[in-house]
Amino acid sequence: MAETPDGAQERPVLALDRIVKEFPGVRALDGVELELHPGEVTALIGENGAGKSTVVKILTGIYQPDGGQILIDGQPTAFPTAQAAADAGVTAIHQETVLFDELSVAENIFIGHAPRTRFGMIDRAGMKRRAGEILASIGAEIDPGVRLRDLGIASRHLVAIARALSIDARVVIMDEPTAALSQKEIEELYELVDTLKAQGKAILFISHKFDEIFRIADRYTVFRDGQFVGAGLMRDTDEGALVQMMVGRSVDQIFPKRESLLGVELLKVVGYSHPTEFEDINFTLRRGEILGFYGLVGAGRSEFMQSLIGITKPSKGVVRLEDRIKIIRSPADAIDAGIVYVPEDRGRQGAILDLPIFQNVTLPSLGQTSKHGFTQLAEEFALARKYTQRLDLRAASLDTHVGSLSGGNQQKVVIAKWLATRPKVIILDEPTKGIDIGSKAAVHDFMSELAAEGLSVIMVSSEIPEIMGMADRVIVMREGRIAAELEGDALTPETLVRHAAGIGLKEDAA
Ligand SMILES: Nc1ncnc2c1ncn2[C@@H]1O[C@H](COP(=O)(O)OP(=O)(O)OP(=O)(O)O)[C@@H](O)[C@H]1O
Ligand SMILES: [Mg+2]
Structure with a gap:
């Protein structure tokens, strides 16, 4: 007692x-x-x-x-x-x-x-x-x-x-x-x-x-x-x-951002607007960059990201990838262009619960593992093993059905699946929500490693330590618009919150 x-x-x-x-x-x-x-x-x-x-x-x-x-x-x-x-x-x-x-x-x-x-x-x-x-x-x-x-x-x-x-x-x-x-x-x-x-x-x-x-x-x-x-x-x-x-051990390095050399401009978004959700979004993203999107819930971040992969239709605006205009009308167009999105609501939009882990991971990237139209099982396993290990997925085997995994491990399967397509740009919406603190370190570590290899990452996060620790630069959205773009000394927990909520900014400037 x-x-x-x-x-x-x-x-x-x-x-x-x-x-x-x-x-x-x-x-x-x-x-x-x-x-x-x-x-x-x-x-x-x-x-x-x-x-x-x-x-x-x-x-x-x-x-x-x-x-x-x-x-x-x-x-x-x-x-x-x-x-x-x-x-x-x-x-x-x-x-x-x-x-x-x-x-x-x-x-x-x-x-x-x-x-x-x-x-x-x-x-x-x-x-x-x-x-x-x-x-x-x-x-x-x-x-x-x-x-x-x-x-x-x-x-x-x-x-x-x-x-x-x-x-x-x-x-x-x-x-x-x-x-x-x-x-x-x-x-x-x-x-x-x-x-x-x-x-x-x-x-x-x-x-x-x-x-x-x-x-x-x-x-x-x-x-x-x-x-x-x-x-x-x-x-x-x-x-x-x-x-x-x-x-069972101490976690001291939770946000292990590596110094990465930023490459050339990869993605440029110009004047993206939507009748109700967001307006006049402009930014660029370089190769190997981790760009944070911060904002309060309802600021329009997820809606905007969905328009980048063709789920919501913008009313105006252009996307340039590697200096070419890309018309993205559907998620399939986006995958072809090399832009993938890992949604926040991974439960509903993510995994196929009746299929084993390895098939979930390799589903969108079958092109990589099939030869002459035949899927090579060993290669599928190897691909799935590589990504799930790096994300610290805990499962009895890769044959395990995703439905029997714990909630956090199901989320890791969805992240692995999109990373395995080897995209140019990956958009991660709240990547570590529901993920325990030890695995969080593994996810962050892997993100940094991929950025160092030249992948560009857009990370939507409402967690200030995660944004501060991982992002090279941060765009703050408020009520569907870009409220600020912060980097270096201007990027602090306080500036993030003030811009996101729209409070106390004029007094500061004066
Ligand atoms: N129906 C099931 N069939 C087979 N294995 C299962 C089933 N339900 C849970 N498990 C296994 O039991 C273990 C505990 O899972 P549980 O869902 O209780 O974890 P959790 O602590 O809630 O994790 P999370 O923080 O990720 O939600 C995991 O290894 C999981 O794969
Ligand atoms: Mg659980």
């Missing part, structure tokens, strides 16, 4: 005792321990593939453990189904909760478990009242009677959360909940976590972002390669100690 932050001895609501989970060829969990306490946030920390999401699936009745026990209030129990976990008061807030546009807010919250009257009919009045109470408890001012389709994105997110809470949870699980949220939504989520804590719920919070772990967690538990490494109170530890536990 552990000490609480204020020193008392308290029994965990939920505990895992020596849990084992095996998949063919992988021991995903090898006797792990975890304790969740009422009114506290426990951060679960570990590298990509450490076993975090597998624990979530065991706690929500999706997977059955092969050994060990789940204890609720100290009593051994089992969650043979998702319903059993919900009945025990364990719920997970998923990003991709399915909601229905044509149903009301209250119906969305209670679909599948609506309160019923004595006669077995759905108790509509009771449902609406209860929905209102749950929404109010998380500070959401949403009328439970309105149709979902009339709500904006932020309100929909709150409805999804209210749905998770409608089962009267004692344990709330969040697996990388802020990965797809804007800064404002992230702040709202932190407030919600504080509210849930105050209601006495035990929260399990999974994240790769140390700043947020330190912001909201009371305790931590660290896994490495499916094993329990340690647990404790956040106030007794620091980032260095946690990283050391996660990776």
Whole structure:
């Protein structure tokens, strides 16, 4: 039994005792321990593939453990189904909760478990009242009677959360909940976590972002390669100690930008405009350069990048590559020209989950490995091995289906696939989101190495240390326009933020 932050001895609501989970060829969990306490946030920390999401699936009745026990209030129990976990008061807030546009807010919250009257009919009045109470408890001012389709994105997110809470949870699980949220939504989520804590719920919070772990967690538990490494109170530890536990070594060189000699101008974008998303974008990119694009979420960076590969159509503007005008009407045109884009949302736009790793990696570059129309399997493997090793991909073998990889390792497959096409220009949108701190170093190291070989990189990133550490030059976008181009001494965390937000610039100049 552990000490609480204020020193008392308290029994965990939920505990895992020596849990084992095996998949063919992988021991995903090898006797792990975890304790969740009422009114506290426990951060679960570990590298990509450490076993975090597998624990979530065991706690929500999706997977059955092969050994060990789940204890609720100290009593051994089992969650043979998702319903059993919900009945025990364990719920997970998923990003991709399915909601229905044509149903009301209250119906969305209670679909599948609506309160019923004595006669077995759905108790509509009771449902609406209860929905209102749950929404109010998380500070959401949403009328439970309105149709979902009339709500904006932020309100929909709150409805999804209210749905998770409608089962009267004692344990709330969040697996990388802020990965797809804007800064404002992230702040709202932190407030919600504080509210849930105050209601006495035990929260399990999974994240790769140390700043947020330190912001909201009371305790931590660290896994490495499916094993329990340690647990404790956040106030007794620091980032260095946690990283050391996660990776088993210290990571000192996180952003290893090499000095590269910049080559000749490779890409020139002139006057790129779009009716609603961006306007008058002009810049050049040299061979071997890493050009950063910084901005707040919604600044138009991803929309602009998508126009460079023919997904969105610009209304005006020209792209010159190696001093020739390129007309890019589709992603296929872009690949032919040597421009590839690795999207931020790699889950949906990236990998084919039913195919093995090696085929995912080699799919867009089959030309390189096929002779006389026949694909050379050995060469395909060699190509896939080269890129996945450099990105520190952790998988049993290259035959493993991508669907069975951890989230972070799936992302590495998508990055490898585009790098393997040997493009001239690669656009990486938030390249290390969802990637653990050790692998991040591997991804950055590889980026620098490729730039040194002459590849030009456009890196869209919202992480200041990443931008500062990796980019030779940075373009800041605000509201669809270029707000500043920064390099050398002018490139500081402060100038980045000021230009991105458009604050305090005139005073500085005066
Ligand atoms: N359905 C499955 N079939 C086979 N192997 C699996 C399956 N689900 C998970 N694994 C394996 O179990 C291990 C743990 O994966 P898990 O998804 O729990 O990692 P994670 O800690 O959540 O990582 P990330 O930070 O990348 O999301 C990995 O080696 C993964 O490949
Ligand atoms: Mg995961």
